[in-house]
Amino acid sequence: MLTTRPRGTNDILPGETEKWHYVEKVLREICMEFDYQEIRFPIFEHTELFQRGVGETTDIVEKEMYTFLDRGQRSITLRPEGTASTVRAYLEHKLYALPQPVKMYYIGPMFRYERPQAGRYRQFHQFGVEVFGSFDPAIDAEVIALAMNFYHRLGLKGLELRLNSVGCPNCRPKHRETLQSFLEKDLHRLCRDCQGRYERNPLRILDCKNNQCREITAGAPTVLGSLCPECREHFEAVKEYLDEAGIRYLIDDRLVRGLDYYTKTAFEIIVNEIGAQSAICGGGRYDGLVESLGGPPIPGVGFALGMERIFPALESQGISIPLENQLDVYVIALGKAADRKAFQILLNLRLEGIKADKDYLRRSLKAQLKTAHRHNVKYALIFGENELEKGTVILRFMETSKQKEMPVDEALDLIRKQMDKKIKM
């Protein structure tokens, strides 16, 4: 137990974290370009926020939340997603009083009690964006473009954008009735989950992965087929904006997001190489959510994408992440007095922004040179007792193994100059 992490969690080790930093850097850059600002909200919230905000009939609320009583007997839940918290913060801090739309992004761990498997964890990370205060279909297209842009920038290919409209409180009740009467005769043949959904959330039945349910719902009426004029117009406009932007999509009239608060646009991005958990991004519009959490009737649109699913996708397409060279200089010292001097110079190099390190195990020259090679540094600075007395150092160019003894200041100047050149290039 003591040396095993909880099921469904991951350690991200050195070597991996660098890849995460790179992906996060790309995300933050894109958000700057698209004018989205970061929001950071708590890792835990009042349970009620998710019950109301995510919806009682969703998988998340029904069976996936980490909920507990704190020492003050309050019901607390580890955040399973980011939208509800973003809305809560938007209302709590009256961000609707700012010029609209308010465009935000978040990035961080989420928690769901799921059956762990490749690409599906109990603690995982999401990046997401949320836009509040605009009904404009161009905003739907913008958030989709942001996600697609991100994957393209990483170099991912073969992405499939699936697009649907799930209507609104005007058109959904009518669809709900036709769907229920379509399913009525087969109700007893639906899976247990879907039998429960029949009354509470029949739309979700279209989304069931069970084979028999799929068979039964094969010719079922879809919301897309019975959109009200407003939703139809919105859907057409979103498609036009995407066409205009050269973003290709597939209409998937059975795409139903797992969350109750979605209206109009629903979308998902799929990448096929990574096996069963191929959905890398999901989102849509939620014009009813802010109001249902006690706020004014303010529209919203956004998405969340899974960070863990990015890396296997990159790997399967043979895309390697450009990693920065970690060290520029390795400082080598032989003997106690030389070590003191080397330590001082090491700290000074770092103060100048040069990435440098030394040995801390008093190893032999040969072993220290080996470490310098392993770090792939360009320069080694070698201090021995002789050099120390003369005020010199041996500067070794690791690529060519050429080396030269010179005054310490001269060696440092040379490194600085060459590093400057590298930075300017």
Ligand code: ATP
């Ligand atoms: P799924 O149908 O795969 O359970 P979902 O509808 O629950 O997905 P969302 O809540 O929309 O997913 O989350 C958006 C994205 O977050 C998903 O597309 C996926 O990439 C990622 N994601 C969701 N749950 C997990 C998890 N347990 N582990 C890793 N990534 C996840």
Ligand code: MG
């Ligand atoms: Mg899920």
